[in-house]
Amino acid sequence: MTRKQKRLTLIFSALGLLGAAVGIVLFALRDNVVFFYGPTEMTEKQVGPGQRLRIGGLVKPGTLVHLEGKRITFSVTDGRNEVPVSYTGLLPDLFKEGQGVVAEGALDKAHVFRADSVLAKHDERYMPREVADALKKQGVWQEEGGKAGSGANK
Amino acid sequence: MIDEVGHYALVLALALAVMQMILPFWGARARDARLMALARPAALAQFAFVALSYAALTYAHVVSDFSLANVVENSHSTKPLIYKISGVWGNHEGSMMLWALILTLSGAAMAAFSRAIPPRLLADALSVQGCLGVAFLLFILLTSNPFARLSPAPMEGNDLNPILQDPGLAIHPPLLYLGYVGFSIVFSLAAGALIGGRIDAAFARFIRPWTLAAWCFLTLGIAMGSYWAYYTLGWGGFWFWDPVENASLLPWLSGTALLHCAAVMEKRDALKIWTIFLAILTFSLSLLGTFLVRSGVLTSVHSFASDPQRGLFILGILVLFIGGSLFLFMLRAPTLSQGGLFAPISREGALVVNNLLLTASCAAVFVGTLYPLALEAWNGDKISVGAPFFNLTFGPLFAPLALLMPIGQNLAWKRGDLLAALQRLWFAAACGLAAMLAFYAAQGAPVTAYVGAGVAIYLIVGAFVEIFNRIFPAGLRASKNVASRASGLPLSAWGTAIAHAGLGVTLLGLAASGWGAEKIVSMKTGEAYDVGPYQLSVVAMTAAPGPNYREAIAHMSVSRNGAVVAMIEPSKRFFTTRRMGVSQAGIVTLNFGQIYVSIAEQNDNGAVDARLYWKPLVSLIWLGALAMAFGGGLSLADRRLRVGVARRAARISGASAPAAG
Amino acid sequence: MIWFVLALLTGVAVLSLLWPLSRPAPQPRQDAADVAFYRAQIAEIDAELLRGAIDKEQAEAAKALAARRLLAAAPEENVVVVESTRTKRIAAVLAIVVIPAVALGLYGRIGRPDLPDLPRDARRATEAGMDIGAAVAKIEAHLAGHPEDGRAYELVAPVYLRMGRFDDAVSARERAIALLGDTPERRVRYAEALAFAADGVVTPEAEEQIRRALEIDPKYLEARYFLGLAAAQREDVEAARKIWSDMISELPADSPAAKAIAEKLALLDSPGQRGPMAPGAESPGGVSAPSAAAAAAVAAQPRDEQQKTIRAMVERLAQRLAAQGGGAEEWMRLIRAYKVLNEPDKAQTALADAQTALKGDAASQAKLGLLAQELGLKQ
Structure with a gap:
């Protein structure tokens, strides 16, 4: 092969590979992306059963119920709307009523959100970004540590 | 006074960085040897002052000096000593201090150990390093000052986030930063070479040891971080495709490409433009990772800061350095001369394919990490790109790499013989196939598990084929001079083989995860629960006080076929200051596999909810990474001694030439 | 120094x-590195030849190539090293x-060269103030081993209150009652903790505790004070006035408790004037408990180290916000802090400042409005 041919072989194989990579990425992006909604957005967007998504908000106080066999149900609220969630498994360490939570799963026929994973916020100050945004949008965002004593201590 | 001395030392380091940026650069333009030589003392002094400052901050943490806001926010007087020390970098300000410390350490190392680098290149490179120092020290002093004071000082601090109070945190960030920031040396050298305009094979020689060192640290850092997440987060997962993890994977992928590409440039004077580009890209990805983690753009476990001012500042640094270096690159790249030629099927060709695959998988991870951010900025839609995306994109791009790796190792430089290379690999391929069948017979489905395990065995065996052929050039029967040939092999050959085999070991661990078992049960004392081939039962529940927490411990026995093989003690800790509970997983390693248990609080009826996992061969994932880093270290040891070794080899060859002729 | x-x-x-x-300037040869590099490369070729990896012809070609490169790399510029x-x-x-x-x-x-270091041990030696954190940790450790020790709960509860750990104070008070038995004193303390936890509001839950205290001892002064406070917070002015007037009539006229209650009574009569009131007073809408409870308590809480620190920090926050401005969260923190420190006039002023500073930011304004409502501030 001449110098030029070698170069062309190299360039075309490189382009071919990059093309394949781009194709795979685009294909994967189309099918493997999960949307994030707050409870209000879920109502607005009329999400149908079976579509995978993440929801976030606060665990509505008084709605956490432990059922048989580690099944639990609770409601996620953003102050306006709420979504009932059911989940089977162990809750994360920081899962508490009134605290921020993100759940991933899909709605079932009865409009109950079946979560297959539940994430809670990771420390006292941290609220999942999506949750904070969703709550801000609904105007119910409050600064954490509402007690001024601890607030002033920071 | 120590606080303020530390603060002042940091400011002085900034002043020195300014001088380091200006004087050597000017010297290189004016061809003034004395000014160029100033880069060295400036870099060393800058490191000394940052180290002094860092020591002062550590001291303040150790003695719980609550007149520093940083100590108040992240420490507590009852915290154990080791976490007082590691807590220094367990927060935004402190971790930036660690970053600056390692940045200046890199500059100092370059100044101290690069006698071989031409003075002009060294002057320009250290000037660029000084520029990085100025940017990051300014960032610390103006937006994230760890020496901000409180007056009057509170009597007690808020404590460090309990998740971060762990030995893993003590090691993970320094290793990771040594990797991240270690690439700054390579970046500075590349930028310096672009400024000076002289780029030849010798340049690759200068950057290889630094690339290798940074790569080893990054490998260890990523492995350590993954193991830390594995045992602290209590989910049994070791890689979450979390943006922060991806941020460390990106420079690793492009750094791995750089490592191989620099080898081609050194040996064959080819792929020069590509090497320079990867050198810039790798550190740019490190900077991007810093931006993602430190600006609060993503909020996840690792993000302790979210302040738009900081974000904008780092974004500015990012744009300045990436934009500046790419601009230089654009300016100079067309002037670079063509290097050595090679046929598509050759060692070089194989390394080009390796580079393409690595950068393509790097790009896929990049897209998956940044796409959600871009989309949200674009139209406000919030999405998450999770494991399915990465498995689908990263997997197919990385898999051919594994298959081609041993083949490439067995191709000759310049023009290779594919058939011969494949012939040499028949044994490795046979081993792989046999292993695949054996695993299928023993463990069965899923497909990914036994196919992956077979490929892994092929990789491990294949990694050593080249060495085998060099020791036994005429096959096993002609085993003359074996010892001398083995000892005559350069360390770097062993290093390469071990590092490549390490990747196979990691792959084996990953593949075996398909055979794992997982269940969530409510465990009653005395009853046995199956997980994988083992039975677990709770022997007793006890409570114990810790230094700054209370702990409830479940003592469990692990038995197989009726015989107790191990005890396991998962627990739940409650940290009083932050009023937060943390699960401590119980882990026991059995034949490279692990039993992993994490528990929730005890129920009213005395049972305890637990997640039980059996993870066969899981420890190989991290052992493989250790092997990779060890292989890198071995090559590094060789490289440092290279000059002496080469001289000895020359003497031997000179002495034996007449005899042979 | x-x-x-x-x-x-x-x-x-x-x-x-x-x-x-x-x-004197070092005089390294510009090309020293290149020479070393290519010499090493040639040596490597020799080694490979010796090993038999390449044949003699290839070795010669490779060496010639390396030599050519060395010549190409040798820079002419190295001659001009000026000094x-x-x-x-x-x-x-x-x-x-x-x-x-x-x-x-x-x-x-x-x-801040004017500020000295304050390592904790040295501070403990010089400052007489007891180390609250360590003491609490000690008691907590003790309680982990002896969860039936009610006295310890009683001991640690007021400290929790001062540290701002209100929820812990509530549970400690609850445990104390369960373990040590019911007394009006314990019920009132429990109610007090509940009120702290609710940002100073005497919640129905707290009121229930007060009533149970009064069931045991109908004349118990502190319980009656809280009952009055609860009524005042409900804007039930008549009930509050009756309770407090009765109390004053039973107390010696010049006792501090009587004076404090009289002050409260006076406030009831002028509900409209909330702005320029004397410190220590509060509006009936949202009463902050700390000094209210303290005023009524026979022994007022001493202003300890902790309190001073909080005040200083609040002042610093105020100064910073005044000088440099800040986000809604910071302003809200300041307003809340003033409220709890029982400085409603300052809280009112801070609210006004915040509304001016954040003008045009609708979301922040809404948040401030909510906060003002919650704390009973005039908007």
Whole structure:
């Protein structure tokens, strides 16, 4: 092969590979992306059963119920709307009523959100970004540590 | 006074960085040897002052000096000593201090150990390093000052986030930063070479040891971080495709490409433009990772800061350095001369394919990490790109790499013989196939598990084929001079083989995860629960006080076929200051596999909810990474001694030439 | 002393550049590195030839190539390494001027050389104040082993209150009652903790505790005070007035408790005037408990270290916000802090300032509005 041919072989194989990579990425992006909604957005967007998504908000106080066999149900609220969630498994360490939570799963026929994973916020100050945004949008965002004593201590 | 001395030392380091940026650069333009030589003392002094400052901050943490806001926010007087020390970098300000410390350490190392680098290149490179120092020290002093004071000082601090109070945190960030920031040396050298305009094979020689060192640290850092997440987060997962993890994977992928590409440039004077580009890209990805983690753009476990001012500042640094270096690159790249030629099927060709695959998988991870951010900025839609995306994109791009790796190792430089290379690999391929069948017979489905395990065995065996052929050039029967040939092999050959085999070991661990078992049960004392081939039962529940927490411990026995093989003690800790509970997983390693248990609080009826996992061969994932880093270290040891070794080899060859002729 | 050390450090930094400047310049050959590199490469080729990896012909070709490259790489520029006294002088002046100027200029703006170090052990030795954190930790450790020790709960509860750990205080008070038995005193303390936890509002839950205290001892003063407070918070002015008037009539006229209650009574009569009221007073809408409880309590809480610290921090926050402005969260924190420190007029002023500062930011305004409502501030 001449110098030029070698170069062309190299360039075309490189382009071919990059093309394949781009194709795979685009294909994967189309099918493997999960949307994030707050409870209000879920109502607005009329999400149908079976579509995978993440929801976030606060665990509505008084709605956490432990059922048989580690099944639990609770409601996620953003102050306006709420979504009932059911989940089977162990809750994360920081899962508490009134605290921020993100759940991933899909709605079932009865409009109950079946979560297959539940994430809670990771420390006292941290609220999942999506949750904070969703709550801000609904105007119910409050600064954490509402007690001024601890607030002033920071 | 120590606080303020530390603060002042940091400011002085900034002043020195300014001088380091200006004087050597000017010297290189004016061809003034004395000014160029100033880069060295400036870099060393800058490191000394940052180290002094860092020591002062550590001291303040150790003695719980609550007149520093940083100590108040992240420490507590009852915290154990080791976490007082590691807590220094367990927060935004402190971790930036660690970053600056390692940045200046890199500059100092370059100044101290690069006698071989031409003075002009060294002057320009250290000037660029000084520029990085100025940017990051300014960032610390103006937006994230760890020496901000409180007056009057509170009597007690808020404590460090309990998740971060762990030995893993003590090691993970320094290793990771040594990797991240270690690439700054390579970046500075590349930028310096672009400024000076002289780029030849010798340049690759200068950057290889630094690339290798940074790569080893990054490998260890990523492995350590993954193991830390594995045992602290209590989910049994070791890689979450979390943006922060991806941020460390990106420079690793492009750094791995750089490592191989620099080898081609050194040996064959080819792929020069590509090497320079990867050198810039790798550190740019490190900077991007810093931006993602430190600006609060993503909020996840690792993000302790979210302040738009900081974000904008780092974004500015990012744009300045990436934009500046790419601009230089654009300016100079067309002037670079063509290097050595090679046929598509050759060692070089194989390394080009390796580079393409690595950068393509790097790009896929990049897209998956940044796409959600871009989309949200674009139209406000919030999405998450999770494991399915990465498995689908990263997997197919990385898999051919594994298959081609041993083949490439067995191709000759310049023009290779594919058939011969494949012939040499028949044994490795046979081993792989046999292993695949054996695993299928023993463990069965899923497909990914036994196919992956077979490929892994092929990789491990294949990694050593080249060495085998060099020791036994005429096959096993002609085993003359074996010892001398083995000892005559350069360390770097062993290093390469071990590092490549390490990747196979990691792959084996990953593949075996398909055979794992997982269940969530409510465990009653005395009853046995199956997980994988083992039975677990709770022997007793006890409570114990810790230094700054209370702990409830479940003592469990692990038995197989009726015989107790191990005890396991998962627990739940409650940290009083932050009023937060943390699960401590119980882990026991059995034949490279692990039993992993994490528990929730005890129920009213005395049972305890637990997640039980059996993870066969899981420890190989991290052992493989250790092997990779060890292989890198071995090559590094060789490289440092290279000059002496080469001289000895020359003497031997000179002495034996007449005899042979 | 500190300035001496800082000057010394500056001197070291400047000298680290001046000293190498003063020495003769190193004279490395520009091409030394290249020669070494290609020599090593040729040696490697020899080694490969020796090993039999390449044949003699290939080795010769490779060596020739390396030699050609060495020639190509050898730079002509290396001859011109100048060394001028002028640049040396300029560099020296730059080092002497720029380093101290940058260092002192920046440090002067952000440093606090006036503040001493305050390592905790040294502070404990010099300051008489008891170390609350350690004491609490000790009691907590004790309680982990002896969860039936009600006295310990009683001991630690007021400390929790002062540390701002209200929920812990509530549960400690609850445990104390369960373990030590019911007394009006314990019920009132429990109610007090509940009120703290609810930002000073006497919640129905707290009121229930007060009533149970009064069931045991109908004359118990503190319980009656809280009952009045609860009524006042409900805007039930008549009920509050009756309760408090009765109390005053039973107390000696010049006792501090009577005076404090009289002050409260006076406030009930002028509900409209909330702005320029004397410190220590509060509006009926949202009463903050700390000093209200303290005023009624026979022994007022001493203003300890903790309290002072909080005040100082709040003042600093206020100054910073006034000087540099800040986000809605910070303003809200300040307003809340004033409310709890029982300085409603300052809280009111801060609210007004915040509304001015954040003008145009609708979301922040809404949040401020909500907060004002919650705290009973005038908007």
